[in-house]
């Protein structure tokens with residue numbers, strides 16, 4: 001599928017004008033597509049009573065997009081104080097926020113408890129005694145270790161820094177209960193960009209197994225299980241998309257079986273980021289240079305400050321050239337930014353149509369972990385973000401970074417500690 005075909009169709013006739021009006025580069029997100037995916041997700045889990053998606057804020061932390069998620073009835077998965085602040089600014093509070101951090105600092109516990117609170121999801125047993133005012137409701141992040149083989153991005157859970165080990169899990173809930181917890185949830189996040197629904201079904205089966213084990217050991221009932229995010233999208237043409245509907249049906253059947261056996265079942269939560277917004281974003285950048293040395297290079301006006309995934313993970317992002325969608329892909333090129341860093345490449349040895357200076361390139365599927373991951377190394381600033389509204393209007397939802405933004409941290413009151 002790379003990037004919804006519908007978006008590409010709606011965008012193609014207008015992209016030249018949009019680039020003219022706003023300048024390049026920019027990420028553009030598609031409200032209609034995000035809403036359609038949100039409705040599809042809700043529909044796929046309609047059979048799981050109380051199901052809720054907590055959008056993973058780190059995937060696309062723009063308030064205008066978060067407002068759409070809030071409107072869809074979704075909560076937010078936050079892992080830092082700024083993410084908490086953003087979520088609260090669009091009206092989320094208390095039950096709408098799941099705070100999952102790793103290597104958590106005291107200020108983060110304080111921020112999670114303030115301003116209406118959040119559902120606290122603890123990453124380690126040693127944190128139980130570091131939470132200042134222990135909440136009545138608590139969740140733990142579970143790491144199955146060798147009980148699950150990893151998927152390709154996260155790798156083996158055994159090597160991942162997250163969560164409570166299987167051996168620790170009963171003790172964690174026991175200690176939480178000693179500290180006053182009375183309501184319980186269980187969370188895990190064992191995969192990333194997983195295209196096989198069966199892997200997610202196994203994850204829910206695993207969670208229900210742990211719920212049973214802990215429940216029997218301590219005589220507690222669980223209010224919810226959170227299967228994490230990690231639902232994949234097809235970045236490459238020809239890749240088979242995740243079968244959301246059959247995955248949802250199988251998971252709902254698991255929950256029904258559990259209810260039949262035990263009389264009740266925990267509510268199901270999920271915290272998808274990529275699946276919700278990934279295919280509904282595109283990075284638009286203009287070709288500004290062309291060079292030929294040992295290889296053929298096309299230089300564009302965006303760089304890793306806009307999109308890190310190719311450089312950081314060797315991730316594939318499909319790339320098309322406006323107006324040349326059907327032209328023969330007969331030149332092998334590297335598409336590069338201007339960073340003094342040789343992994344600043346959006347495509348490596350990719351067969352593309354012949355690109356002229358001034359051409360607009362569409363880097364597909366940048367709606368998740370795109371702009372948010374961009375960094376300003378080398379003084380390369382982050383680009384603007386645009387939102388294509390359902391009514392066809394295009395709205396600036398974040399301006400490009402300026403030199404003043406970049407130098408803002410050099411504005412401070414002088415402070416010197418005297419030498420001895």
Ligand SMILES: *Cc1c(COP(=O)(O)O)cnc(C)c1O
Pocket residue numbers: 056058059077079100189191192193228229230231271272273274275368
């Ligand atoms: C990153 C993250 C997610 C979202 O992952 P996606 O692959 O975007 O679905 C969800 N939960 C936690 C705890 C995360 O760290």
